[in-house]
Amino acid sequence: MIRSELIQKIADENPHLYQRDVERIVNTIFEEIISAMARGDRVELRGFGAFSVKKRDARVGRNPRTGESVPVEEKHVPFFKTGKLLRDRLNEE
Amino acid sequence: MAEKTLTRMDLSEAVFREVGLSRNESAQLVESVLGHMSDALASGDSVKISSFGTFSVRSKSARIGRNPKTGEEVPIHPRRVLTFRPSHLMKERVAEGNKT
Numbered sequence: 001m002i003r004s005e006l007i008q009k010i011a012d013e014n015p016h017l018y019q020r021d022v023e024r025i026v027n028t029i030f031e032e033i034i035s036a037m038a039r040g041d042r043v044e045l046r047g048f049g050a051f052s053v054k055k056r057d058a059r060v061g062r063n064p065r066t067g068e069s070v071p072v073e074e075k076h077v078p079f080f081k082t083g084k085l086l087r088d089r090l091n092e093e
Numbered sequence: 094m095a096e097k098t099l100t101r102m103d104l105s106e107a108v109f110r111e112v113g114l115s116r117n118e119s120a121q122l123v124e125s126v127l128g129h130m131s132d133a134l135a136s137g138d139s140v141k142i143s144s145f146g147t148f149s150v151r152s153k154s155a156r157i158g159r160n161p162k163t164g165e166e167v168p169i170h171p172r173r174v175l176t177f178r179p180s181h182l183m184k185e186r187v188a189e190g191n192k193t
């Protein structure tokens with residue numbers, strides 16, 4: 001399923017909404033999650049999962065081609081942990 | 094920068110502010126979005142949201158695990174797990190926003 005298919009499903013269920021409003025609604029949800037993480041916040045959606053930010057310490061990396069050492073700075077990366085309900089649903093017969 | 098946790102409520106509040114819908118309807122829409130994504134994933138489909146990321150379902154085969162406390166061997170059954178791969182845009186914004 002891609003973004004446009006998700007929007008279409010919501011639009012089909014809500015015939016009273018304009019398509020462009022459904023697009024704005026769906027986009028707002030994803031945008032809100034990204035901006036929360038960009039501020040260092042967590043987004044916890046019970047039953048679905050939680051988005052959080054993990055810190056990766058600075059380390060000495062290596063250029064795989066030349067074998068040369070290169071310093072890699074500390075950085076923050078997005079992380080998603082699946083919620084219990086969804087995890088269970090994936091494994092139902 | 095005290096970190097806080099957002100919930101469904103904050104997402105529906107954002108939808109409420111963005112579009113002229115009631116708080117109640119905004120909350121229902123957030124729920125339907127999560128519901129449709131979950132349904133697709135539960136049926137084994139992947140969910141690809143451009144400039145956000147991709148959720149995909151992977152199958153893990155059975156293996157012998159070990160209880161780390163007792164050392165006892167326990168069978169781990171084959172199962173399906175969900176992985177999320179963030180988009181470039183998300184990675185960039187999260188890295189930029191949390192730079193110290």
